[in-house]
Amino acid sequence: MFKFNNPRTYSLLTGIILFLVGFCGFAFPNIFNLPGGYLFANLVLGFWGIVVGINKK
Numbered sequence: 001m002f003k004f005n006n007p008r009t010y011s012l013l014t015g016i017i018l019f020l021v022g023f024c025g026f027a028f029p030n031i032f033n034l035p036g037g038y039l040f041a042n043l044v045l046g047f048w049g050i051v052v053g054i055n056k057k
Helices: 007-027 036-054
Strands: none
Touching: 007 036
16 A cells, blocks of 8 residues: 655655656747746755655665
C-alpha cells in the first residue's frame, strides 16, 4: 500500500509537480505565461524534490 503520511512521498510528489510545471513552461511558453526565473526555480526545486524523494536513507 502507498502511504501518504511519509515526508519522502510528499517531497517526491511535490518535486514531480514542480518539475513538470517548469518543464512544460519552457516547452510551451504560450500556455504557461510565467517569467523565466520562476520556471527555472520550478525546475531546480522540482529536481531536488525528486532526488530527495528517491533517496532511500
